[in-house]
Amino acid sequence: MSNNIHLKKGLDIPMKGIAAQKVVKTVVPDTVALKPTDFKGLVPRLLVKEGDRVLAGSPVLADKQNPDILFTSPVSGTVAQVVRGDKRKLLAVLVKADAEQEYVDFGPKDPASLSGDDVRELLLKSGLWPSLIQRPYGVAANPELRPKAIFISSFSSAPLAADTDFTLGDKAQDIQAGILALGKLTDGGVHLCINEAVEAKTPFAKMDGAVIHPVSGPHPAGNVGVQISHIAPIMKGDTVWTVSPLLAAAIGHVVRTGKLDLRRKVAVTGPAAVEPAYVEALPGTPVAELTRVAEGVRVIGGDVLTGTVLGPEGYLGFFDDQLTLLREGTEREWFGWAKPFRPKVHSSSWCYFSWLTPKKQYDMDTNLHGGPRAFVETKCFEDVTPMDIFPIYLIKACLAGDIEKMEKFGIYEVLPEDLALCDYVDPSKNDIQAIIADGIDLMIKEMA
């Protein structure tokens, strides 16, 4: 049976600023931040105080509900500051890095000889457990469960996303070890989706211990949620886990060498990026050390559809291997909607003439290009959602907070990122991802 998945629906957003395939600098940060806000569904408890010494791999935070889930420092150094926000919400723990890095030694192991319990314990201790995302709802994995299967998408199809063949090409051994170790956590096996276009040369195609699924099509073909829905749709009562290839490599590394190494190649991208290329850095590195940020530019951790605003003062997130820099689009264009041609604005709709220049890359900004309205055109959602769900019905069920309908229309299968393109194409300018996120929060609350 062929495992290939061919998707037709979707949209590749033609944006300027793809990262050149070279590492322009290796950042050795002075201070890194550990941000509990990166993790959905976890409530942090502080394990250190200012002035404490930590090693790379020492626990800094634990989850309140499940104290076994630890968050560890990516560097060795001294806890410099605990940053709190409103109502004393814990925002970040800043660690001042040592000049010489020391690592906690978890002991090198052979992934094939480990049991499921060994793997679980190692991941919990090393702070890599939170890299496992549990679906439905996209929360941190519950260590007590055994998921139906584990899914890894080896590539991202999001706009300007980091090219995993470039960023992880030299980490094939780590990834292999990671896949073997993760396979111990489930009875359903590990499913690895690869980009069909590069099937012949990508190291991911040669991994053992995983079912390989070549995937082709426009974005969101690289989204693991979309892939799952074509491999084994998540129904009520199912639990599956996903992990990014970046963190699968980190998991493999800690298994093989016993050291926590979160160092990664980060793609600095976007129309407002001064020099779109890769930098090597740790999560928690200050944005200012990664790239220069001009006035009036939004810095996004992740891609332009699903990323979070970091701001020029922010820190790279735990999951991020991409920064996107975009101009804030506060300029007001005269007669924008009425002009026959708007060469600077991209539209996937044939009401404009972007289809005349299919190869053009656009210098996009954050302008909404319109005012919020009630839903009118809804076919556009289906055209960018290659899943067996009814997007508009799911969206309306979420708006209405109708649990039964949300279940029926596929809330278990989606995360906001899977419907991110709906945000982009909607002429009524609704924030679909926010609606879905609110719906998922309601599900978590009601089904708990």
Add this chain to the structure above:
Amino acid sequence: MADQNKPGLFEKGGKLYWLHSTIDAFDTFLRVPGTVTSRGAHVRDGIDLKRVMIMVVIALVPAALFGMYNVGYQTALATGASWGFWKMFFYGLLKVLPLYIVSYIVGLAIEFADAQIKGEEVNEGYLVSGFLIPLIVPVDVPLWMLALAVAFAVIFGKCVFGGTGMNIWNPALLARAFLFFSYPSSMSGSEVWVHIPKNMTAVDSFTGATPLAIAHDGMGALSAQYSFMDLFYGLIPGSVGETCVIAILLGALILVWTGVASWKIMVSSVAGGLLVGWLGNLGGATELPALYQLVMGGFLFGTVFMATDPVTSAQTECGKWIYGFLVGALAVTVRLWNPGYAEGMMLAILLMNTFAPLIDHCVVSAKISARNKKVKTA
């Protein structure tokens, strides 16, 4: 203009705050708002509802221009006057323009007031409804009636539901239905379709009846006056914009090309109309070949511009086929078997608007149960 008014005066607490929706509407009409994304995707497509709506208006322009010419042409024909092309066109323009002015002034005034009361932005949906309404009424409709109908359609068809996107029935058709049922003598019969100026009299052979009305007397009566190609070109009495098949097809091309309207609804509606027309012809309900049903009256205009309204039509792709087919089939059914109404398109679309959510519900339920079965067996 709008910019000078911005600070203070129209903001919350300002003296003219009660006008802020109006000012905002004109301001964003002239310039794209400077709003940036806050939640969700950080970049957005250039498309907005203003652009979508203006595409429909552009698609309607050929039908409107032809309608104006035809108004003059029909008057000239009826009175025996020998006018040139431009005279006919400008005569029609002068007759149709007041309809537009009334439609837009009354409709937009209510829309603006409604937005103001709700504290929302003015919705651009009426750009299309306002352009449609003059095209689906007889040219001689009294302006005060039109004003009443527009007010009814906007208030009870749209505002009470929450505005464009929430309405159940096509507002333009609702205006026509209001006229049709409240003032039937001004909306049907043989006197209303062609304007005869007071200082002129009709020639003896003039009847003023639309082909649809004539067709009730059989094929012989119809072909005595109009050939198939006459009906196709559209120099016939009827509502202002509905007569010319070529102009409507031009509009259909624009709508389908831009993706604003669903080709599935258009195709299935035509199929439904043809099927019932063929069955009726076969069964002896009419002497007319099925193809005539497409070129007479408002069938094609309704199919292209009104049945396809994305808000009031079915929203699932499978539902669109069913919905469109039933619109076409019902329209011709009413034509053939209900002698009371010469034209069935308006009622067919309004009825199917009502049932569109039901169709969608059935389609979605069927698909979900099929999917559950598939997953269980897999």
